[in-house]
Amino acid sequence: MGMAAESQFHVLAVDDSIIDRKLIERLLKTSSYQVTTVDSGSKALEFLGLHEDDTTNPSTPCVSPNNHQEVEVNLVITDYCMPGMTGYDLLKKIKESSSLRDIPVVIMSSENVPSRISRCLEEGAEEFFLKPVRLSDLNKLRPHLMKTKSKDQHQKQEKQEEKSAFQSPKQQQQEKEEHQQQQQASNNKRKAIEEGLSPERTRPRYNGITTVV
């Protein structure tokens, strides 16, 4: 189909109902998203690389290095009513986490309770879907995803394209080489700084998800 793997968004769906998990998975795949489903809030946090007992505690390393870095999640969609950790609890934990707070979160519920809806939206949920969720609901997701992922990359690319339009091929090549050299230099610089930091720093090294909105 020609679509690069990186242009596919990865959605984490959380629901204790096996039927609803199957449904949301199908809905998301039909809309061309990559999907992972889990059946509880705690499993969701595990998948996101966050352990329940450390959120913004400065004296413990924030993130277990493995899961978090390899699996990028672009959006979390969760049921509200779940045993143990509710969707609202999960939302709070994500928004309280320095490494996860930029991930958009959507809540689903079978009950239309206005106070519940506003509570979730106030806590930072992007959308609130009433169940059963429809394909048309999922169309509302794309703007939130476009906002967070690749925004910087997109801006840089646009700028470069603008420039290239007015340059000769030779100029483009020179510019490219210069840019690469600069990148290398700044990478080395960044590396040096990072290595100088104390082990108590809380911000994770890999910043793949938390691009600026």
Added chain:
Amino acid sequence: MLGLGADRLRADMNRLLAFLFHQGILDEQYLQLQQLQDESSPNFVSEVVNIYFHESEKLLRNLRSLLMDREFSDYKKMGIHLNQFMGSSSSIGAKRVRNVCVAFRAASEQNNRAGCLRALELLEHEYCFLKNKLHELFQIEQQRVLAVGVRYPMQN
């Protein structure tokens, strides 16, 4: 002759579906399920419905054993089962079953044991009816697929 078979089966299926919608047994969520079925997921509807049957029968057994217990008092637990049943029924478009769950839940919230028993009987009946109709629907669909296959045999 075989061609007519496939068309007639399709007509049968549509008639059955129309009946089920008209009687309020199924609602448009069922159509949403059908829309999600395609070549990449050709058995989606029957897969979901079979999971629904499995889950529902478990819930019905739980509800019955709760109510049959002479010392039963855990209405809260019953409410949890009912919420699950309501949710899954709503997700597949099983409107009538869902509505009975709503009435059942109301009786449960009033700690009305007799009312709950009556609701359970009705729920079991509605569920049975739904299951039979859906099986009928799948059977017709299966036959139709076979009939179409015979009509347009695969070219090597």
